[in-house]
Amino acid sequence: MSNMSDENRELVSALMDGEASEIEIHKLLQQYKLDEGHEGTGHTIRDTLLSFGRGTDAIGASRGGTTSVALDPEKHRVLHQAVSEAIAEDDTVFDAPLARRANAPLIRSRAFQASALAACLVVAVGLGITVMQTGMNSGGLFSDSPGVPQVASSGLSSSDGQVVNTQPVVASTSIQPALGEAEDREGLRELDEERQRELRAYLNRDGGARLDPNVQTVGTENTRNKED
Amino acid sequence: MPESARETDRQLVERVQRGDKQAFEVLVLKYQHKIVSLVGRYVRDQDEVMDVTQEAFIKAYRALPRFRGDSAFYTWLFRIAINTAKNHLVSRSRRPPGVDVDIDDGEYYDPTLSDVAGPEEQMVSSQLEEVVYQAIADLPEELKVAITLREFEAMSYEEIAQVMECPVGTVRSRIFRAREAIEKRMNEIG
Numbered sequence: 255m256s257n258m259s260d261e262n263r264e265l266v267s268a269l270m271d272g273e274a275s276e277i278e279i280h281k282l283l284q285q286y287k288l289d290e291g292h293e294g295t296g297h298t299i300r301d302t303l304l305s306f307g308r309g310t311d312a313i314g315a316s317r318g319g320t321t322s323v324a325l326d327p328e329k330h331r332v333l334h335q336a337v338s339e340a341i342a343e344d345d346t347v348f349d350a351p352l353a354r355r356a357n358a359p360l361i362r363s364r365a366f367q368a369s370a371l372a373a374c375l376v377v378a379v380g381l382g383i384t385v386m387q388t389g390m391n392s393g394g395l396f397s398d399s400p401g402v403p404q405v406a407s408s409g410l411s412s413s414d415g416q417v418v419n420t421q422p423v424v425a426s427t428s429i430q431p432a433l434g435e436a437e438d439r440e441g442l443r444e445l446d447e448e449r450q451r452e453l454r455a456y457l458n459r460d461g462g463a464r465l466d467p468n469v470q471t472v473g474t475e476n477t478r479n480k481e482d
Numbered sequence: 483m484p485e486s487a488r489e490t491d492r493q494l495v496e497r498v499q500r501g502d503k504q505a506f507e508v509l510v511l512k513y514q515h516k517i518v519s520l521v522g523r524y525v526r527d528q529d530e531v532m533d534v535t536q537e538a539f540i541k542a543y544r545a546l547p548r549f550r551g552d553s554a555f556y557t558w559l560f561r562i563a564i565n566t567a568k569n570h571l572v573s574r575s576r577r578p579p580g581v582d583v584d585i586d587d588g589e590y591y592d593p594t595l596s597d598v599a600g601p602e603e604q605m606v607s608s609q610l611e612e613v614v615y616q617a618i619a620d621l622p623e624e625l626k627v628a629i630t631l632r633e634f635e636a637m638s639y640e641e642i643a644q645v646m647e648c649p650v651g652t653v654r655s656r657i658f659r660a661r662e663a664i665e666k667r668m669n670e671i672g
Contacts, residue, residue, distance in 0.1 A: 263658065263662070264654065264655065264658040267654070267657055267658040267661050268639075268654055268658075269490060269508075269512065270512060271487065271632060271638075271639065271657070272487020272488065272489065272490040272491065273487075273490070273638070273639045273654060274490055276493050279490065279493050279494065279497075282508070283497070283502070283504060283505060283508065286504055286507070286508060287504060299508070299511075300507075300511055303508070303511035303512060304511060304514075304515075305665050305668070305669075306661050306665065307511070307512070307514070307515040307516075308515060308610075308665075308668060309614055309661060309664040309665060309668060310515065310633060311515035311516065311518075311519060312607070312610045312611050312613075312614040312668075313611075313614055313633045313634070314516070314519070314633075325518055325528060325531065325532070329528065329532065330514060330515070330518070332532070333514060333518070333532050333535060333536060334507070334510055334511060334514060336532075336536050337507070337510050337514075337536050337539045337540065338507050338510070340536065340540050341503050341506055341507065341539075341540070341543050342503060344540070344543060344544065346543060346544045346546070346547065347547065348498070348499045348500065348501055348546065348547050
């Protein structure tokens with residue numbers, strides 16, 4: 255049988271006055287669930303709330319200077335039981351609570367940032383592995399051999415020696431994948447504008463001001479030109 | 483009602499909105515005496531009071547997804563209870579009371595409303611009040627002051643702690659012990 259401690263009864267008293275903390279509310283609700291089946295014994299959250307509420311109500315009644323319809327404790331128990339049963343059977347859907355609505359933009363924003371960061375990391379690790387494999391397969395990181403992955407410091411000069419792209423070396427590095435399959439190449443090389451921005455922002459944040467977030471970091475143009 | 487009370491209700495409401503029905507049951511327990519008293523200002527018959535109170539709580543539960551917290555939960559709940567009681571009277575072709583209950587003071591009786599309790603209910607209520615008052619009068623001084631400031635002045639624990647120059651935890655304990663003493667006296671009369 256559930257037997258409430260003085261501590262829990264004191265918590266009930268604080269709850270009535272709106273002075274219970276969040277963790278205490280949680281504790282009381284846990285106890286409330288444990289109490290199920292022991293109602294009416296006088297040792298449950300429900301019994302204590304009803305009992306304390308009765309006293310508070312009597313004081314409140316006297317403050318108004320009038321009397322009203324008074325239900326005896328048993329009728330209050332019956333009333334609460336009836337409401338509880340009706341609520342248990344009710345199928346009201348709570349999909350967008352007040353507090354979560356208020357916090358939603360922040361939460362969504364954080365979730366999105368976390369997802370974007372994770373995606374960027376996956377791409378970065380993928381690129382790194384590819385580069386490492388390339389290096390091992392070819393005996394070096396940079397190779398001009400056909401079909402062998404390349405990390406080309408592209409965009410610094412064209413065949414006639416003129417500078418055609420003034421982007422920083424790191425930012426303009428493009429990667430030629432090891433596999434011949436177009437899909438695989440696309441999967442490794444291409445990020446849409448939004449993700450590129452996120453990746454640049456992440457790299458900037460992590461590595462200081464090494465990168466300019468407004469310049470393209472991963473591109474396919476030079477690689478494609480070579481392939482073409 | 484102190485701000486802290488609103489905060490406690492808000493936490494319970496949020497739990498309900500996350501699907502915790504038992505949090506709503508606790509809210510019902512917290513307010514059912516007050517709602518019964520409020521409805522009792524409009525409806526005389528005890529069975530009808532119970533029906534209307536039950537209906538009010540169920541309406542509140544169903545409306546909770548739309549509750550945005552612009553007002554305190556108890557204010558919102560009292561408004562629903564008053565409307566439910568008025569609708570009940572209209573549906574029974576009775577005239578609702580001409581004077582509205584002030585929502586902000588809804589937890590207490592509005593003396594401008596006519597007294598609808600019958601002689602028997604009045605006697606029971608008066609007896610209960612007398613017992614409660616006597617119980618408070620018999621309390622040790624520190625408990626008496628704490629419960630009086632809480633119940634009659636609606637002070638928060640923090641405010642009471644300042645008045646009584648003691649820690650908030652002590653206030654909480656004193657109010658609890660006062661309530662236990664009152665409960666014991668009430669149980670003696672049944």
